[in-house]
């Protein structure tokens with residue numbers, strides 16, 4: 001497709017649209033810091049809406065009463081509408097409330113269906129139809145607020161029209177050629193009479209028009225997919241932190257910001273579990289050399305972090321913690337060595353149970369793997385391997401990774417901890433310990 005000159009992509013996550021004040025702040029950021037050229041805005045569900053929808057969906061699925069939780073979610077969005085209309089008087093509150101009501105009705109219908117029918121084989125498909133409403137509410141409120149705040153045309157384009165995926169519910173895989181063609185068509189059409197487009201993060205659509213989701217926290221990835229398809233000039237993800245830091249400030253004290261960092265370093269940090277950027281975000285951007293800025297929506301004038309194709313001097317060590325880990329070990333029952341044949345069986349079972357290996361270690365007669373503890377999947381794995389191996393596993397563990405470690409950073413992080421497994425390469429030190 002033809003490049004659209006100057007087009008940029010902004011992604012606003014849950015924290016940056018958590019209430020009317022936050023949406024108003026978003027409007028000011030677009031007005032005061034927005035690009036000269038067209039802008040594609042990707043929004044996540046407001047605040048913790050996705051978590052709330054997951055709870056409601058589970059209640060509905062189990063045939064239990066979810067009316068209190070649903071009413072609370074409805075009121076949360078209604079209140080945001082009312083408060084936005086108080087701050088931006090040109091908002092047509094009656095119309096906005098009507099549109100919100102339509103979405104609420106659609107959500108209630110999806111839930112009602114699951115509540116009555118209870119089809120285990122449709123659990124994941126139903127999840128996507130329900131949980132996607134969080135992003136829909138948010139896109140409605142954000143696009144309405146922006147249009148009135150900026151007194152300009154703002155087009156809302158549903159993500160299902162842009163991103164086509166397969167039918168792997170909750171983890172939709174993007175059909176790149178179709179997505180590129182659709183995105184080009186709908187965005188060019190929208191830009192004939194508007195310079196700002198709003199769409200939902202995290203969502204896609206199948207060829208049959210059903211909604212899919214891309215995996216939790218997938219809105220960063222949506223921004224990257226659209227930027228790739230539109231050959232955007234840059235992507236900015238607006239967060240509640242000063243940029244990409246060397247550790248999560250909610251867990252580690254005294255963090256430092258990386259002003260500039262390469263795609264490669266960032267992709268590794270995301271892979272090891274730095275939750276500030278969804279791990280799939282970097283590849284589409286690196287493929288088309290599109291810079292990614294991480295900026296603070298609380299201090300939009302501040303520099304943030306620029307992630308691009310660059311060389312930089314050695315970085316301060318990065319600390320990453322993954323919680324809820326499980327350490328599994330498999331030993332041959334007859335004291336024979338762990339052979340390539342044994343490993344092939346173990347890997348096949350891990351793939352079948354959809355468990356990702358976070359760290360692994362081989363010894364003479366046993367093989368250990370650290371994975372995220374997803375109970376259902378771990379039990380599936382154990383069932384698959386029980387006959388052939390002696391199995392041990394520990395849960396409730398933490399996996400720490402230090403990238404670009406030095407002796408001081410290892411000493412600092414391991415102090416007072418009992419390490420169950422440790423491993424180091426030239427640049428990365430990892431260990432598993434009790435929480």
Ligand SMILES: Nc1ncnc2c1ncn2[C@@H]1O[C@H](COP(=O)(O)OP(=O)(O)O)[C@@H](O)[C@H]1O
Pocket residue numbers: 012013014015016044217238239240241243244245246247248249250274275276277
């Ligand atoms: N290395 C890191 N640098 C900055 N923030 C980090 C890092 N690792 C984890 N975080 C956490 O990521 C959070 C922001 O990401 P996230 O909550 O996914 O944002 P949103 O959902 O609003 O897009 C921060 O509040 C911070 O706690």
Ligand SMILES: N[C@@H](CC(=O)OP(=O)(O)O)C(=O)O
Pocket residue numbers: 012013014015044045050051134201202215216217218219220
């Ligand atoms: N709302 C979805 C998608 C997402 O990316 O959200 P956030 O940008 O707030 O992490 C989720 O919570 O998983």
